[in-house]
Amino acid sequence: MRKAAMESISKRRKAIAVEDLTIPDPPTDDDDEDYKPEPKQEPLNVEKKGKQRMSKKSAVEFLAVKHEQKIRFKERELNFKKQELEFQKKKYEEEAEYRKEIRSLELQEKRAFLKLVNDKNKEA
Numbered sequence: 001m002r003k004a005a006m007e008s009i010s011k012r013r014k015a016i017a018v019e020d021l022t023i024p025d026p027p028t029d030d031d032d033e034d035y036k037p038e039p040k041q042e043p044l045n046v047e048k049k050g051k052q053r054m055s056k057k058s059a060v061e062f063l064a065v066k067h068e069q070k071i072r073f074k075e076r077e078l079n080f081k082k083q084e085l086e087f088q089k090k091k092y093e094e095e096a097e098y099r100k101e102i103r104s105l106e107l108q109e110k111r112a113f114l115k116l117v118n119d120k121n122k123e124a
Helices: 002-022 056-123
Strands: none
Touching: none
16 A cells, blocks of 8 residues: 555656646747747656546436436335235235124124023023
8 A cells, every 4th residue: 555655656746747847938028929838748658647527428328327227226116115005905904804703703602692691581
């Protein structure tokens, strides 16, 4: 890691030294009219820093792909939630049916018990 840091520092120093050499002399009063600053030339042995900028078209394509991925993710998430709700609905319906059956059985049992009690009262 230290070696890489030292190499990057030395590259920067070389780039600064090369830039100092390529700076044109300031114009004098004699040739003000004809003076045109020369475009700055980059040294051939110095690497460019950072990424190259993507064109607008590739940026738009990148955003479109990213948007499609988000859409697919949201669709999967909605399908998952839909399945969860269907499962909860089915579970609730089964529980309601079970409670209904239990209630009808308890009602039949109470009626049978009352009938038995009434029959004993008539006999006595």
